[in-house]
Amino acid sequence: MDDKRLQETNLSSSSDYNPNHERNVAVHTAPLTEVPKGRWERTWPTIACGAGLFSDGYLNGVIGSVSTMLALIYGDEYTKSSAKSAIPSIAFAGTVVGHLFFGVLSDHWSRRNSLLISTLRSVGAAESTGELKSGHRNRWFIFATDFQIDLGFVVSAFVPMIVVLATGENHLRAAWRICLALGAIPPLSLLYLRIKLREPEQFRRNKMNRFPILLIVKFYWWRLTVISIIWFLYNFSAYSFGIFASTWLVFILPTDAPLWKNFGMACAINSFWLPGSFLGAFLSDWIGPKWCLIWGVLLQGIVGFAMTGAYSQLDEPSRVAGFIILTGVFMALGEVGPGDNIGLLASKLSSTPIRGQFYGIAAAWGKVGAFIGTYIFPLLIDDAGTDIVKQGQYPFWVSSSLCIFSAIVAFVGLPKVGQDMIEVEDERFKRYLEENGYDTSSFGTKDFREELGVAMN
Template identity: 55%
Template sequence: MSDAIASPAAAAQADYEKHPEALQAPDVDDIPIDALPKSRWERSWPVIACGAGLFSDGYLNGIIGSVNTMLSDIYPETYNNSTASQNVTSIAFVGTVLGQLIFGVTSDYWSRKWSLFIATCILIVFGALCAGSYGAGDSQVGLFDALTAYRFFLGIGLGGEYPAGSVAAAESTGELKSGHRNRWFIFFTDFMIDAGYVVSAIVATIVVVATSERHLRAAWRICLGIGVIPPLSLLYLRYKLNEPEEFNRERMHKYPYWLILKFYWKRLLVVSAIWFIYDFSSFSFGIFSSKWLAIIIGDSAPLWQSFAWSILTYTFYLPGSFAGAFLSDIFGPKQTLAWGVFLQGVVGFIMVGAYKQLATPEYVAAFVVVFGIFSALGELGPGDNIGLVASKSCATAIRGQYYGIAAAMGKIGAFVGTYVLPIAQKNAPNPTRAGQDPFIISSALCIFTAVLCWVFVPNIGQDTIALEDLRFREYLEANGFDTTTMGTRTAQQQVSESASE
């Protein structure tokens, strides 16, 4: 809200705090979210507690690649020559999509706090089961089946981090200082995912060096077991959370879905399409990294060296995500997303044109630099801002379901990309085209995504959540919906009412 709107209510609150005996307590719902009497820490820690759990998404999705490599070395016949390898690595996608949809509903209908708390418990329980593979017995097939089942349920917990955790983090940023809200959302969502990937590569490298390749059976279990630590460290903070104040004020008890669909279907379709395309194309980014890794370390390098170079691959994401957090506050999520993904597409086409020269030992250093720029731009644009756009382009009352659907479409896009882009490589007429074709597809989709964003995504400012809630209420009232049924009496309201009696 603007200062002109915020200042009278804030002044009323200040006067009441100075002279409570002479004044009636102002209605808490009339006080702007960022003017509520809270300390800086009280405003900040809910954003951290809600968003930081996405570190687990990055870590668990990053570490499974290393674990898959270890299992392939341990069981070269049974693991590689069956569907086990594919199932273990990809089944979490299915669970994540299901979790995003389920927790999207529960976070709106029931509670942001308790939906997030349950998702955290699922991550802890099934993360521990993955590491121990309990119930697998001595059978290798039983081991793979157990890992597949536990990874599926682990994915459900990861899915809950999006519509419960990220949504609550976005709503909590409304209590922070205007001009800084987007960066704090990004620091504890996308930046956490990227940091999780980097840490997963560091952990895999250290564990394999410590155990040596003779003890990979212990190494992969340790790597998965460490994944339990991040959600466990957040469990108490999430237990102590209160519901975001914006959610308390705007939640619905009855959902007029026909009105909601008429109001938001176009916007949801666009946001979901952007997330789908971005995650679909992002799979091809690993194709180039695999190529330059093969050039640098060759086929005979020890396992730990391969994991160590993956640290560099993932580290490219961090500067892009960090810079994008500040640019999102300066230029807005829409412009940062659109220009970031557009420039990524341009760099992608440059890499396609120079692929024949770049993919050689002589130019491997240039290859690494250009690939790093390409990866950083992906995080600076859509990586940082698609979650912001999804969380701030709809009303609070339906944000969990809206965000959950958009995020689920992103995961489906990634899943589809893992199958479609390798087909493009396989059907290429020569090795050079096998490297170029997936990036031609991905770069073209980047440009298309930029156009979608410029044309159809609304401008998103610091106060968009509050203004969007107002716009949604006005629409509902114009269509005969009783908006007085919205909201929940908060503890602050009860204190104010008691003080006025």
Template identity: 50%
Template sequence: MASAAEGQPGLYNSTSKDDIERRGSVAKTEKGRWDRLWPVIACGAGLFSDGYLNNIIGPVNTMLKRIYPKEYTNSSAQANVSSITFAGTVVGMLFFGYTSDHFSRKWSLFASTIIILVFAALGTGSYGAGGTADGLLKALVVYRFFLGIGIGGEYPAGSVGCAESTGELREGTRNKWFILFTNVQIDLAFVVAAIVATVVVVITGEDHLRVAWRICLGIGIIPPLSLLYLRLKLQEPEAFKRESLAKAKTPWLLIVKYYWFRLSIVSIIWFIYDFSSYSFGIYGTSILANLLGDSAPLWKSFAWNILLNFFYLPGCLAGAFVADLPSMGPKKTLCIGVALQGIIGFIMAGCYPWLNKPENVAGFVVVYGVFLALGEFGPGDNIGLVASKTCATGIRGQYYGIAAAIGKIGAFAGSYALDSLQKAAGDDRNAAGRNPFFVASTLAFVAAGLVLLLPHIGQDTIDKEDVNFREYLTANGYDTSKMGLESASTTSSDGEVGVSTPTKKVVKNNH
């Protein structure tokens, strides 16, 4: 034990079945199916807001470019309006990652929801001083930054709470439910955003885009508002009640020593995924507009974008079920998905001169759609799952927040990189469309190799990780008796690390 305690994750393999089951698993909680499931929904489904508010800015960007051609093109607004949300999201992930571990999962999530509501509303009503276009664009950029802070809280507070709540669900379904109410929500929102943009432009007409872009942003207020009541009713997850470090001194040095390597791998994979996924998603409308030509009506490029975004859904839904298969699991699913995406990306880059023709736009959308679907099948579905289940509950919010923040930095970098690659190609339209796929596909193979360095993730990984982490802390002289919100941890007379059990909790042993 002493040698294992030197800080290498995954060396504690002696965890018995009884140790895991004593930690409040589904067999020991007297709750109905809905009582177990609705916290998963309430915690995770808020990522629908992330998907909608991030994806709708693509069509809004295109509208603003048409409304203010000189002001928009000659300013930094085109890049900033699209990308500034990511900067705010990074701040929100780090901030709420800390508060969700050291204060409360519930109230961190509730606060982030309020921020989203306020700044989604302000962004809808953006108005610059004196009514100038430049002032309007600057106001929108500022509001989008603070909106990103609220969205950032959805990850370390919402997704982490969702992962912990799935621990009370039946084995063999936990990964599926986590994915259905996290990544599937984001991808569903991508499709909804594309549909909303198309319908709004058709209804208002292209002569009233000033109304259309505000309506598109305003609809983004509805999703977080619909979850407000459920989030107010939430209780802290059982795992957080048992393992929280909120009332204990955080052993930072031991944590860094134990998790630095694993966190680095997860973060790099997330960086690569977001680099491709978000940058391609934001500029998808522009790519289609170029393929269709300048004379095509705006609604037509938006309509093609619906089909393009629809390809996210089969990928993420298939990944949700595959991740629970005993022969697969999150790690293998992630690796296979990202490797296949790299292959398709290189094929697409090679065929781009043929695909880059208006008469072949259907072929472009189908191949590009398969590229996006594989990204969701692998890393889209599973990177958040990996981040939430490869660390102990006491520091899960910060661990997840750091990994997700580095991912968003990848999205931010990808948005600028894609724009720079296209500009560097000059008048060569083939190079402008092809070069981003060369870059994305190369990075996909790098990510596939890194996945092999991750540990196995099973149905009870969260419980095992908590037991292993307690053993590690104890072996290094840390007092674990104050862990848990109610300080219910105990140490037995024979020196075994006890299990933190919430008080007033009726436990039924079926074994």
């Protein structure tokens, strides 16, 4: 017996049966696009999630500029101490723990709470975009997630540039504190947004109240492994380039260049993420997220290898513009590919009842990749010794090789993803559970089941 017939049976057998419940059944079992909501009601949750991810991008990106200022203030006392490594370590460790903890919490309790923890806001965004018009869902998911993170990274380089210009390089102690303080403003808005945010309809329908762990692992282990590997490799290079842009650009700029120019160059390079993310948002709808990811990361690898070979010609102060453009293209292609689509794939290739945990684990592996990358890149530069050309070549060579490997993993391990994948995946997971003896009639939030008149177990 399917869910709709089960609900109708429960209603008709109830002693306090109310004809109005039939309307509730029709509403809550209709396709998501037919749920009676206005355009603003459908788009508001996506906007709220995007606001949180902008904050995440800024806070992660500004750490690089702050680290550069601290190194100039304290010199060897900072660069040779544990403080330099402790700052990014604390940030990433806290994020990884948050992904895992709140991933479980969002599935067991509420999607509204996922608004308060970085990348898990994408879970709510994915389910909210499922209520939008077919053919446009991927782009709106990307505009609310990856594009917002990229915008946060751009602002995280622009703000230090302006702050240093305003305070002067003799007042860096004030400058780095101001940069961090400004990062506290966007998260405060989330407290209000969380109050206004309502649970996505798909979560209300499919919340799981009992979790058969072994069945879930058996069903999703391979898909989770593939997505985690791709996310790990992407963040390994993307976050490392972004966070250390203000540091390794010193090798290109004149040694006497003012600090604000250093930050300005980082801002210019980070800005290339935006057109890449924007283009990838549309390509994801047109050719699908799997192929958008594959082509984006393949082209990124090709450009990276080309830059590796031509780095000796780029390593001149007079050619900074060419260096910025090529590096920007390299980073933009990363956004066209995995930047835009890895979160989308993680959210749409997992079913609603366990999406928070699936997404949280994959995103945590992405953060581990970023964490390792922030250590590996400086070691690659140090390994080159005093050879400035090799200092630039090594990071691009490693990243480009990983790009090609990511494309292979995606081609072999990822299925095709359509516009209705969230609903399709939910039905596929339900059938699997039912075939293995799990009673899916218990699905749904408490208020959803009360509206339908289905007895709570």
